[in-house]
Amino acid sequence: MPESQPRGPELDKRKAYILTTIVYEYIATAEPVGSATLTQKYNLGVSSATIRNEMAELEARGYLVQPHTSAGRIPSDTGYRTYVDRLMPAESLASEESDRLRTEFARAGRAIDEIVEQATRLLSQYSQNLAVVVAPSKDSQVFRHLQLIWLADRSVLMVVVTTAGVAEQHVIEPVVDVDPDELTRASNALNRRLSGTLLVQLDRGTVVDALATTEPPLHASLIDGIIAGFAHARRPEERRILFGGAQHLLDQPEFRDFKKLRSILDLVEEQRTLYNVVLDSIERGESTPSVRIGGELELEDMSECSLVAIPYRMGDRSLGVLAILGARRMPYGRMMALIAATADHLSQHLTDVELP
Amino acid sequence: MPESQPRGPELDKRKAYILTTIVYEYIATAEPVGSATLTQKYNLGVSSATIRNEMAELEARGYLVQPHTSAGRIPSDTGYRTYVDRLMPAESLASEESDRLRTEFARAGRAIDEIVEQATRLLSQYSQNLAVVVAPSKDSQVFRHLQLIWLADRSVLMVVVTTAGVAEQHVIEPVVDVDPDELTRASNALNRRLSGTLLVQLDRGTVVDALATTEPPLHASLIDGIIAGFAHARRPEERRILFGGAQHLLDQPEFRDFKKLRSILDLVEEQRTLYNVVLDSIERGESTPSVRIGGELELEDMSECSLVAIPYRMGDRSLGVLAILGARRMPYGRMMALIAATADHLSQHLTDVELP
DNA sequence: CGCTAGCAGTCTGGGAAAGTGAGTGCCAAG
DNA sequence: CTTGGCACTCACTTTCCCAGACTGCTAGCG
Structure with missing residues (x-):
């Protein structure tokens, strides 16, 4: 015995049209919509009294609410949701x-x-x-190129370029002197082995592997600096x-x-x-x-x-x-x-x- | 005969104090300040009637205004200006x-x-x-380092680093093939000659001069690209x-x-x-x-x-x-x-x- | 001559009261 | 099921009034 149907199974065609019209009108005017407005502005073929009955039922089923007793109706969240999901005509941009x-x-x-x-x-x-x-965020970008630039004996600038064309820089301060040639070799090795990798994948292991064959081996503090540089360039948190x-x-x-x-x-x-x-x-x-x-x-x-x-x-x-x-x-x-x-x-x- | 003195020469001590107090009080309360408030809250040594006379004169001289006849006074632009320039005690941060x-x-x-x-x-x-x-803006920054990076035969990435640690990148597409060695030579020449220059000074002539001794000479379209790259890195308009x-x-x-x-x-x-x-x-x-x-x-x-x-x-x-x-x-x-x-x-x- | 007390006058802001109108719910009839 | 009619509700607006805050002025005082 479906006498009171809360959130009824389906809206019949007329109820759907009335809901559509109310949402549309309210969006346009920002005023609660009354039964008279509907019959006047839209061609419904029935009188305002009939609309009132329908609106009362739409309200009982949770699609509409009344701001106060003597006002028209406005859509509830459910009303808008139904409109967006099932009633609204699809639009595309001119x-x-x-x-x-x-x-x-x-x-x-x-x-x-x-x-x-x-x-x-x-x-x-x-x-x-x-x-x-x-x-x-930086971590979904693809590593393209790296350059280690000699600034001073214990100061190296690391510039990381991604395929998105974004460059990030980071200053490395190793605990031993480095010379420009060493930096060039390291840059080349990293570029050859890692270009094309996602930044997020450039963790410690990957970098250490890529530098494993460099002769003579780089000082640990420089390697640490490079790893920190990648971590900095990545910065997923930000x-x-x-x-x-x-x-x-x-x-x-x-x-x-x-x-x-x-x-x-x-x-x-x-x-x-x-x-x-x-x-x-x-x-x-x-x-x-x-x-x-x-x-x-x-x-x-x-x-x-x-x-x-x-x-x-x-x-x-x-x-x-x-x-x-x-x-x-x-x-x-x-x-x-x-x-x-x-x-x-x-x-x-x-x-x-x-x-x- | 100085009977009506518009914007009088100097405020005597009492007027200055009253003005100071009104500005102070109005800033604190956002309410127009009346003569009674002043005598109650501040130790003026005279009655509200006297204050009223003083306030009337301050208004005539342009330091105060009355929002309406039966309200207290608020400072005018001139009143605030005087307060800021000459009356306000200097503050420093805790x-x-x-x-x-x-x-x-x-x-x-x-x-x-x-x-x-x-x-x-x-x-x-x-x-x-x-x-x-x-x-x-970028143009007040000092050029530190440049790197020309080979991407493809007719595609070069130019990365400009300033002493502010900001890197800017620009893609150059010369009309002839270039090879990585050529790019390295150009980078080195520019770095040697121009590092330390303000970005705003890196115009066409400067760049052309710096590259004049490069052997073999660079193709004009590459030089143009480099100049455009500097211009881009500079972007004073933005x-x-x-x-x-x-x-x-x-x-x-x-x-x-x-x-x-x-x-x-x-x-x-x-x-x-x-x-x-x-x-x-x-x-x-x-x-x-x-x-x-x-x-x-x-x-x-x-x-x-x-x-x-x-x-x-x-x-x-x-x-x-x-x-x-x-x-x-x-x-x-x-x-x-x-x-x-x-x-x-x-x-x-x-x-x-x-x-x- | 400056200061003060007192007083009348002015204006704002708030609150009560009353009227307006949009809109509903319900009912009885078609 | 639909409709016209009707009584009712309630927010909003307008009007009115009053209390309160503050002033400017005047007359008197030291």
Whole structure:
């Protein structure tokens, strides 16, 4: 006897259409949607009283909530979730907009940092929301070349270049004098044996092996320095997070409230929490945008926000994540299309600038 | 007949004391200061009526303003200016706080970017205001070492290392095949002749001269590539500006107003305007903090803000600027002491990590 | 001549009261 | 199942009023 069906099995066609319309209208207007508005603006073929009955049932099943007794309805997390997963028409970016994105990426130059900064700027600008970008960590990059440069008798500069075109430098201070020829031999040996290896794999054993045949053998303190240099170049613990477009938040009526604004800005400043959430969002490694709605973020004071995230790549290695953080009432279709296109262009551009 | 003295010649002792007290009190409470408050909280030895007369005169002379007829007074730009320049007691940072600053700088590592990011974080945290930091431009750095690395027959990676320990890379694609030996000879020649030169001085002529004696002569397209590489490493046009602690603005009652908040966040996003103002502030190259109060900033909607700025150095070269942007009602003494100490520690740390 | 006490006048900010209107739920009839 | 009608609810806005803070002015005092 299915008299009260909590979270019913399926929504019939009319209920689905009503939910779709309510989400759409609320996203557009930021005002709770009433039955009269629906019958006036959308062609439903039934009266507002009928809509009221349907809305009451959608609320009972958890898709809608009423801010207060005499207001219209707004979608709940479940309502948005259903909309995003099953009701929303798929959108894709207008081709001229996509072209503009590509053009603007091309203006960023070859340096990885620059490209990622440009991505942040573009994403916030086009989305009119807060853009959050996790920059590449070094450890997924491929070692290309190393140079040991003689600075003084007990001071050596080690420069590591990856195929991403990023150079990291590190000063080594061995406990014995070294001479330039010795450094050249070491550089050559390491380059011959290790070029093409992922940075993350360049641990102590690998380096010691690569230098085993060097004659005369290098002093242990120099080898230690080289190993430390690789460890430094790798630095997996340190991933920059970039932000852009915080001012757009002020345009949303839901953030006309200093407490909510403060929560978000604190999150931006703190970085770690947001970093975890963003990484969680794309853990599955899928290449479609992942969406987290309101309470799904599991963050205090963030029930009014949603996050759309997607990974980006260089070649076939996943490097980092793009994300849009905005009001829960966001145009999900457009945001997903936009972030997917941005990630595509970014991945493409990064792959293009990779060194041979 | 000096009957009405606009912006009178000097403030007598009592007026100066009253002005000082009003600025002090207003900074502490954010409430317009009335005559009764003054007599109660501060030992003035005269009645509130006398204070009222004095305040009326201070207002007539432009040091104070009244938000409305029945309110107390708040300082005008001129009032703050007088306070900062002549009335305020000089403050210096408590030595334990200064020590803490130094310790935290030490945790930043050797990379210039990292150190400057740390400075931004510390400055915003200690000042509880928005920190604005202009990062070093490349062109004031000293060329230390160059390496031309063979990637493929027509592809060469050029790595430039400065004494700041920053490496920049650039891909050169000459129109003829090159071989590794040729590259080594070119690298050696350039290093021998040019090491120690400012990057900004490495123009076409200098490079061509340095390579003039190379035998056999390098192909023109390779030389062009090297010149382009230096130009790229230099990139004077591109100076990063870092921000930190925007959320602290929300703590100030003067920014409980979305328009003002929006103005500031827009400024942060736009960067260029703020960059100019900050550079203006320290154009004189002095090493004491420069202060700009309210309207002196000459920025629309920024009349409620003040900016405290100071340059920082590496060795004896000025590299960039630290600044604090906050409410006009800020504790100037502390902010100036703090930013001076931060700049000192930053300059010291940068000088320490410079390569030999 | 400067200082003070007292007083009338002015303005803001907050809170109560009342009116407005959007929107609902329910019912009885089609 | 749908619909028109109706009573009811509740947030929001406007209006009004009052308390409080502070001033400027004046007259008197040392």
